[in-house]
Amino acid sequence: xxxxxxxxxxxxxxxxxxxxxxxxxxVREICRAAGVNGASINYYFGDKENxxxxxxxxxxxxxxxxxxxxxMAPDLPAEDRLRLFTRTMLRRMIxxxxxxxxxRLMMREVVQPSRACRQMVEEYIRPxxxxxxxILDELLPDDVPRHVRQQIGFSLVGQCLFYRVARGxxxxxxxxxxxxxxYTIERLAEHITGLVLASLGQAPPVGSNHAQExxxxxx
Amino acid sequence: xxxxxxxxxxxxxxxxxxxxxxxxxxVREICRAAGVNGASINYYFGDKENxxxxxxxxxxxxxxxxxxxxxMAPDLPAEDRLRLFTRTMLRRMIxxxxxxxxxRLMMREVVQPSRACRQMVEEYIRPxxxxxxxILDELLPDDVPRHVRQQIGFSLVGQCLFYRVARGxxxxxxxxxxxxxxYTIERLAEHITGLVLASLGQAPPVGSNHAQExxxxxx
Amino acid sequence: xxxxxxxxxxxxxxxxxxxxxxxxxxVREICRAAGVNGASINYYFGDKENxxxxxxxxxxxxxxxxxxxxxMAPDLPAEDRLRLFTRTMLRRMIxxxxxxxxxRLMMREVVQPSRACRQMVEEYIRPxxxxxxxILDELLPDDVPRHVRQQIGFSLVGQCLFYRVARGxxxxxxxxxxxxxxYTIERLAEHITGLVLASLGQAPPVGSNHAQExxxxxx
Amino acid sequence: xxxxxxxxxxxxxxxxxxxxxxxxxxVREICRAAGVNGASINYYFGDKENxxxxxxxxxxxxxxxxxxxxxMAPDLPAEDRLRLFTRTMLRRMIxxxxxxxxxRLMMREVVQPSRACRQMVEEYIRPxxxxxxxILDELLPDDVPRHVRQQIGFSLVGQCLFYRVARGxxxxxxxxxxxxxxYTIERLAEHITGLVLASLGQAPPVGSNHAQExxxxxx
DNA sequence: AATGAATGAGCCTTCATTCAT
DNA sequence: GATGAATGAAGGCTCATTCAT
Numbered sequence: 016x017x018x019x020x021x022x023x024x025x026x027x028x029x030x031x032x033x034x035x036x037x038x039x040x041x042v043r044e045i046c047r048a049a050g051v052n053g054a055s056i057n058y059y060f061g062d063k064e065n066x067x068x069x070x071x072x073x074x075x076x077x078x079x080x081x082x083x084x085x086x087m088a089p090d091l092p093a094e095d096r097l098r099l100f101t102r103t104m105l106r107r108m109i110x111x112x113x114x115x116x117x118x119r120l121m122m123r124e125v126v127q128p129s130r131a132c133r134q135m136v137e138e139y140i141r142p143x144x145x146x147x148x149x150i151l152d153e154l155l156p157d158d159v160p161r162h163v164r165q166q167i168g169f170s171l172v173g174q175c176l177f178y179r180v181a182r183g184x185x186x187x188x189x190x191x192x193x194x195x196x197x198y199t200i201e202r203l204a205e206h207i208t209g210l211v212l213a214s215l216g217q218a219p220p221v222g223s224n225h226a227q228e229x230x231x232x233x234x
Numbered sequence: 235x236x237x238x239x240x241x242x243x244x245x246x247x248x249x250x251x252x253x254x255x256x257x258x259x260x261v262r263e264i265c266r267a268a269g270v271n272g273a274s275i276n277y278y279f280g281d282k283e284n285x286x287x288x289x290x291x292x293x294x295x296x297x298x299x300x301x302x303x304x305x306m307a308p309d310l311p312a313e314d315r316l317r318l319f320t321r322t323m324l325r326r327m328i329x330x331x332x333x334x335x336x337x338r339l340m341m342r343e344v345v346q347p348s349r350a351c352r353q354m355v356e357e358y359i360r361p362x363x364x365x366x367x368x369i370l371d372e373l374l375p376d377d378v379p380r381h382v383r384q385q386i387g388f389s390l391v392g393q394c395l396f397y398r399v400a401r402g403x404x405x406x407x408x409x410x411x412x413x414x415x416x417y418t419i420e421r422l423a424e425h426i427t428g429l430v431l432a433s434l435g436q437a438p439p440v441g442s443n444h445a446q447e448x449x450x451x452x453x
Numbered sequence: 454x455x456x457x458x459x460x461x462x463x464x465x466x467x468x469x470x471x472x473x474x475x476x477x478x479x480v481r482e483i484c485r486a487a488g489v490n491g492a493s494i495n496y497y498f499g500d501k502e503n504x505x506x507x508x509x510x511x512x513x514x515x516x517x518x519x520x521x522x523x524x525m526a527p528d529l530p531a532e533d534r535l536r537l538f539t540r541t542m543l544r545r546m547i548x549x550x551x552x553x554x555x556x557r558l559m560m561r562e563v564v565q566p567s568r569a570c571r572q573m574v575e576e577y578i579r580p581x582x583x584x585x586x587x588i589l590d591e592l593l594p595d596d597v598p599r600h601v602r603q604q605i606g607f608s609l610v611g612q613c614l615f616y617r618v619a620r621g622x623x624x625x626x627x628x629x630x631x632x633x634x635x636y637t638i639e640r641l642a643e644h645i646t647g648l649v650l651a652s653l654g655q656a657p658p659v660g661s662n663h664a665q666e667x668x669x670x671x672x
Numbered sequence: 673x674x675x676x677x678x679x680x681x682x683x684x685x686x687x688x689x690x691x692x693x694x695x696x697x698x699v700r701e702i703c704r705a706a707g708v709n710g711a712s713i714n715y716y717f718g719d720k721e722n723x724x725x726x727x728x729x730x731x732x733x734x735x736x737x738x739x740x741x742x743x744m745a746p747d748l749p750a751e752d753r754l755r756l757f758t759r760t761m762l763r764r765m766i767x768x769x770x771x772x773x774x775x776r777l778m779m780r781e782v783v784q785p786s787r788a789c790r791q792m793v794e795e796y797i798r799p800x801x802x803x804x805x806x807i808l809d810e811l812l813p814d815d816v817p818r819h820v821r822q823q824i825g826f827s828l829v830g831q832c833l834f835y836r837v838a839r840g841x842x843x844x845x846x847x848x849x850x851x852x853x854x855y856t857i858e859r860l861a862e863h864i865t866g867l868v869l870a871s872l873g874q875a876p877p878v879g880s881n882h883a884q885e886x887x888x889x890x891x
Numbered sequence: 892a893a894t895g896a897a898t899g900a901g902c903c904t905t906c907a908t909t910c911a912t
Numbered sequence: 913g914a915t916g917a918a919t920g921a922a923g924g925c926t927c928a929t930t931c932a933t
Contacts, residue, residue: 020914036346038257042907052915057908126345127255128402136406144407159441162416165408166425167440170393173400177392180399183347187355188363189384197381206385213433216442220435221386222378239897261924271898276925278897458893474784476695480928490894495929497893564783565693566840574844582845597879600854603846604863605878608831611838615830618837621785625793626801627822635819644823651871654880658873659824660816677918699903709919714904716918 021059023049028070033116036123037067064130071124071131074117075139081117082107084143093153094212100147101175102204108179110200122179144168154215167211174207240278242268247289252335255342256286283349290343290350293336294358300336301326303362312372313431319366320394320430321423327398329419341398363387373434386430393426459497461487466508471554474561475505502568509562509569512555513577516545531591532650538585539613540642546617548638560617582606592653605649612645678716680706685727690773693780694724721787728781728788731774732796738774739764741800750810751869757804758832759861765836767857779836801825811872824868831864 027049031040042063046053060066084103087096107118124132147168155164178185178198186194212218246268250259261275261282268274279285303322306315327337343351366387374383397404397417405413431437465487469478480501484491498504523541525534545556562570585606593602616623616636624632650656684706688697699720703710717723741760744753765775781789804825812821835842835855843851869875 036255036257038255041905043905053907054909054915054917058914063907122345125400125403126341132402133406136403140403141407155441162408162412163425163441165412166416166422167429169396169404170426170429173393173396174389175392176396176400177388181344181392181395183351184344184355184359185388187352188360189381193381193384197385203385206382207389210386210389210433211429213435214429214440216432216439221433222374222382223435260922262922273898273900273925273927282924474693474695476693479926481926491928492894492896492930501928560783563838563841564779570840571844574841578841579845593879600846600850601863601879603850604854604860605867607834607842608864608867611831611834612827613830614834614838615826619782619830619833621789622782622793622797623826625790626798627819631819631822635823641823644820645827648824648827648871649867651873652867652878654870654877659871660812660820661873698901700901711905711919711921720903 020051020055024051024055024059025070025073028066029074029120030116032067032070033119068131071120071135074120075135078107078117079139084146093150094217096150097212098204098208100150101171101208102200104175105200105204108175118179154217171207171211178203239270239274243270243274243278244289244292247285248293248339249335251286251289252338287350290339290354293339294354297326297336298358303365312369313436315369317423317427319369320390320427321419323394324419324423327394337398373436390426390430397422458489458493462489462493462497463508463511466504467512467558468554470505470508471557506569509558509573512558513573516555517577531588532655534588536642536646538588539609539646540638542613543638543642546613556617592655609645609649616641677708677712681708681712681716682727682730685723686731686777687773689724689727690776725788728777728792731777732792735764735774736796739767750807751874753807755861755865757807758828758865759857761832762857762861765832775836811874828864828868835860
């Protein structure tokens with residue numbers, strides 16, 4: 016199928032590193048899954064750590080390509096752009112379980128940064144965080160200091176990240192019914208965006224529109 | 235010094251497991267650090283995994299003991315109790331760097347649950363999450379559905395967790411000056427509590443009081 | 454029950470050594486089975502090897518006591534005494550599976566002699582072999598040389614031993630029905646005694662009386 | 673010298689397993705004796721047990737190759753074929769002391785069967801036992817039941833086996849002079865064959881021809 | 892006298908890596 | 913360029929034994 020051994024190795028390494036971590040994964044296992052010779056990793060990537068870094072890079076690229084941050088028309092209201100941003104983040108975090116190894120692997124890097132982290136931050140996280148800050152700029156008065164804008168951004172990102180990072184714990188704290196009913200990407204995006212906008216005075220308080228929510232659902 | 239070998243092993247294992255994870259840590263390394271015989275782990279704990287579980291348990295106990303959730307007077311306004319809750323969480327997350335292995339280890343369990351996670355959730359996380367929900371009950375109308383209350387709770391917890399989980403990434407996105415100036419536990423607690431309360435309509439919008447903030451700082 | 458720890462250890466060690474051999478058995482296992490402290494073996498017997506030697510000695514003593522070579526009235530025909538001898542050997546070898554650990558352990562010593570073997574030969578095997586030789590003396594002309602008498606004795610003993618030593622192989626070569634039907638102690642004793650006596654001209658040829666056998670069975 | 677590491681390992685493992693058994697032997701020891709890396713056994717054989725099974729298989733093959741059961745001309749009298757059979761068995765058991773590890777190892781399997789035993793029985797022992805039964809068929813009336821034929825076969829095999837299995841004990845019961853004089857392979861084969869044939873009525877009683885024996889010896 | 896705690900040596904196995912081809 | 917064979921180092925764990933009490 017895929018004939019470039021480099022790509023085959025990377026594709027095989029991704030899910031394995033994501034599931035077992037750098038230490039837990041073995042080169043043998045990866046080589047077997049990739050259908051290549053046991054010495055190939057050292058041949059193509061030098062050593063295991065280098066392969067790991069490259070795999071993280073690939074994960075980032077695939078994630079950005081598969082779930083790109085949508086082009087946001089400049090005339091779109093900032094509230095809607097914030098909603099789009101949140102929904103995209105959540106999609107990356109908890110959507111598409113069959114390819115979720117990418118976000119899972121990147122999560123590992125965020126939680127325990129290795130050599131692969133710096134690059135991921137500079138080429139992926141910082142640009143998108145700046146994009147988020149630009150959206151917030153339109154929702155905030157000009158004299159709000161920089162660190163406050165950052166922290167609001169972190170608040171939004173943190174809420175999204177939570178459902179990826181603490182997935183296991185969340186599933187212990189809620190019922191399966193609640194999970195399938197109220198913890199979908201759409202619902203969570205709505206909640207998080209609504210909470211942040213409400214905190215900025217740009218939306219009604221959270222909890223005040225539950226009746227309407229129910230009403231909407233009924234429609 | 236410490237004479238109980240069990241305790242010495244656990245104390246030595248904590249930072250090592252926290253830093254390198256279960257797979258990355260070796261029993262030899264832990265034994266050397268604890269100054270005990272190489273067979274002691276198997277003697278006292280049966281095997282490595284059991285030691286790991288016990289270490290996670292100890293981490294939870296130490297964390298809960300060092301930074302206990304303060305007793306909250308029933309007559310204290312719910313806003314203040316929410317502020318206390320947030321501040322305590324943040325203290326546990328990012329305070330006391332010399333003992334931060336406990337939270338780091340627990341973070342690992344949250345991110346990648348093992349056998350040790352279930353117990354941690356039941357004995358530590360769920361009770362405190364319920365405490366948070368009770369505080370929110372007082373801040374929300376009665377007809378707000380359960381899942382909304384949960385999600386508001388997760389929003390608050392997620393923001394706190396973020397500064398622990400994404401600590402490395404945050405430090406790449408902000409300057410050291412910003413970190414020491416505006417990312418203290420107090421400031422972050424104020425921000426997060428303010429954001430959540432504002433989103434509930436119980437506090438002025440975030441960003442609206444920056445002038446007062448600057449004023450206070452000047453004093 | 455048994456209060457002498459030495460005896461308890463020996464009784465526990467017997468079946469374990471018999472089943473797993475010296476290397477395969479562990480002192481922990483023996484101590485647990487005996488219900489004594491893990492250091493008891495070293496305390497009472499010095500080391501594991503010494504315990505093994507003592508266990509072999511005990512096995513010999515128990516075997517001789519439980520299945521003693523019957524007193525043979527001097528007026529009993531030599532043929533009958535030979536039959537008795539053979540039956541006793543077979544009983545020790547393959548009878549009473551619940552207590553057969555003794556013969557099993559002694560078998561190990563015969564096959565791979567250790568320090569415990571010499572004594573077992575002198576105090577147990579040689580006297581009984583001499584007893585066998587005296588029976589044969591009565592069945593053989595005076596001028597048969599000593600080595601022939603020995604070899605006839607070895608032939609008889611070897612046939613008995615075979616069903617213990619090669620028990621596993623025999624059970625693969627015959628059917629379970631054959632085993633329970635024709636490989637009982639009685640049948641085998643009859644066969645072996647008959648074969649030896651026939652070879653000495655003191656009994657009809659083996660295979661010549663099968664009709665009578667069947668006849669007897671029918672009765 | 674020998675360049676195939678597999679063969680070197682097997683050759684080194686044979687004597688060690690034969691002497692110390694599966695448990696007693698260590699892979700380190702075998703690797704050192706074979707002059708190969710300590711990981712080679714796992715590399716070539718998977719694990720220690722597999723090496724053991726392969727070593728037993730090799731022992732069987734070498735033994736069969738070194739002392740093959742001779743082709744027996746169909747016109748050769750059954751008595752002579754029985755004599756040949758016995759002599760070959762004894763040669764394998766106690767001949768060629770310098771390569772006796774093969775028979776010793778096989779003895780271990782007979783006495784305490786492991787996973788390697790079944791194969792040894794099916795590919796080696798059963799075919800030759802059947803060969804023996806066919807010889808006996810010619811010496812016995814047709815109406816002798818199957819189990820009697822088997823037991824006569826076991827009687828012959830058991831006598832041969834005895835001198836291997838109980839080698840140590842035999843050497844304690846007889847004098848060195850007797851051993852070198854009357855316990856040679858030839859003499860023992862003659863004795864055992866003679867005893868079995870006599871028991872079938874196909875030869876003069878054992879002990880009746882001692883004079884002729886002495887006479888023959890004198891020639 | 893007898894034992895619970897503790898230990899050093901050694902076990903088999905797996906690992907990422909190297910090297911001759 | 914690419915690989916199958918082979919390896920040194922280290923892994924977790926079990927063992928018989930010791931020693932202070």
